[in-house]
Amino acid sequence: MDPSKTSKPSQAANLEDEPYPSLSDYHDYEPNLEFDDTELQQSPDDIAQSIEFIEIESCETSPVEDFPEENFDELVEACEENSYSLMYCPSYPAVDDSAVDKYADIAKYGIVDVKGDDAVGRKIIVVYACKLPPVKEINHSLLLSYLIYTLDQYVEQDYSLIYFHYGLCSKNKPSLSWIVQVYKAFDRKYKKNLKALYLVHPTNFLKIVSQLFRPLISAKFGRKLNYINTLAELNEEIPLDKLDIPQEIKEHDRKLGGIGDLTSALDNLNVVPSLPTQQFGISLSDIKKNYGLVIAPVVRQCIEFLDQPDALETEGLFRRSANGVKVKHLKDLANLGKPLNFEDPHEAAVLLKTFLRELKEPLLTYELYDEVMQFQCWNKDEVLKQVQVLIMEKLPEDNYIVLKYIISFLSRVMERQDLNKMNAQNLAVVFGPNLVWSDNVSMSLVAIGPINMFTQFLLQQHNKIFMI
Known part of the structure; x- marks a missing residue:
């Protein structure tokens, strides 16, 4: 390791x-x-x-x-x-x-x-x-x-x-x-x-x-x-x-x-504007090149807004959609490198999911897709160790930093689940397909099951996996 x-x-x-x-x-x-x-x-x-x-x-x-x-x-x-x-x-x-x-x-x-x-x-x-x-x-x-x-x-x-x-x-x-x-x-x-x-x-x-x-x-x-x-x-x-x-x-x-x-x-x-401030639809390495940061500004702004008590306690956080026109406007501002002003927690929640979904390569990478798909087949006694190896050793360093930042925040969302109704299972259903997908296999019901279960395990065991 x-x-x-x-x-x-x-x-x-x-x-x-x-x-x-x-x-x-x-x-x-x-x-x-x-x-x-x-x-x-x-x-x-x-x-x-x-x-x-x-x-x-x-x-x-x-x-x-x-x-x-x-x-x-x-x-x-x-x-x-x-x-x-x-x-x-x-x-x-x-x-x-x-x-x-x-x-x-x-x-x-x-x-x-x-x-x-x-x-x-x-x-x-x-x-x-x-x-x-x-x-x-x-x-x-x-x-x-x-x-x-x-x-x-x-x-x-x-x-x-x-x-x-x-x-x-x-x-x-x-x-x-x-x-x-x-x-x-x-x-x-x-x-x-x-x-x-x-x-x-x-x-x-x-x-x-x-x-x-x-x-x-x-x-x-x-x-x-x-x-x-x-x-x-x-x-x-x-x-x-x-x-x-x-x-x-x-x-x-x-x-x-x-x-x-x-x-x-x-x-x-397939046309991505070649803006020096671009954040959506590009890779983590491009964002690091554009901003000199591993964690994209839009990710940090969304999470900082959502990390406030009122936002964390919003029922259905990440499950509700937001006004499409407003989300598009916020996305355009982010691509211009401008600060974002959110009027509602659901706007920030949707924008965060959109960023992950539109990454040029998924946060958990194409290379690890097949291993995630085998999650259900892993030996029960070895599963924690295997997930630790996958996350700590096989995931690129920048991807690890971003994933840890997001999962740490989602752990705080789970702490308020009595109010926001978002436990590990619900968050996994929302975030799983936005964290990993294949570059040559269409997302399907067959794939979503293992992906969501892997994500749920990641959320429930985050302290042990990320050594938090």
Whole structure:
């Protein structure tokens, strides 16, 4: 072990009430998909009666009959108890390996994925219709259970949901009754922190279904709904480099005429202004060259603001998003090397996460990604020693200094968890994907589990790991 390392020492905008209008007019192009829309080939009155019938009818004919409404809360609690437990820490129950096995047949399709954070600090959850297998080849009850299991890990923080509609056809399209059951299953707990729902490449079928659900959808939830007709439009809201978009969806977008704009958008994503004061989107070595400091000024300013008692005690710190316009303004000021004035703790929290997420290389480096992914396989008796070796010996010195500075601050956040509700588990879910990712493998649910568990262990054992 390297001895040198052991001695290193106002009111926020109410986003829930912000409108989310449609971002563009409906595109005239209708893809030639094999929809079996017999459920929709009826009069408006018949359709309304069908919806009413689905609402009041028992679940005997529903493919999700395992989720009777009276038992739903109990099922959710069971999922919460098993979510993100840490095998090595006595304060948490053991990892539920049975859940991994239970959902293996669903997870293998890649229908649902989690893709880091968007521009205002919200977790991005993606659903791909094109990855749905034929109806006869998938258990829809298990699919709903898997959706609940996935969302239960993120619903306590603000999140965005992207649904890629392309690829839904008569062979893989779930029944209308199942869709209604899904909507009913995802009650206020899931809708409260959902800040934006993006429906990408909508068809007439999807818009008709949306209209059918209008009586069931609150006005507030309706404002979160956004129709996105091309990937270029989606890029304006969520940078496409954060999404692992299947090639068939890109080809479909080409038919919609979006490929030209998309190419320009992707080109622009890789352009980093060559400012001598740049802080975002560059490497730690570049920051050290620009400022003569290992810890970027923006990181220090964010943490110094958040380290005040009032900020530390803010409920949902790092889980809530912030005003996008204000965050962008603060980011621009930081890139000009100017001092930052925060009006709200969530602004500083989002900016800190954004800095980590936009580093040219993750703080824990590409080289250590594979080792972090093996965290669950490490011997229980050797795990502390292995983490110490990884952090103290294998992590570059500058990365170590920045990581220690951030983890030390997060330990003080955990000390106020009775007020801010941010324990090690919650902070790991927020920070894990912003500390480590691969340079050639897309972030997925498979990767997020080990990353979050590693981060949780790092937080809980920080005194021993960093010799604090």
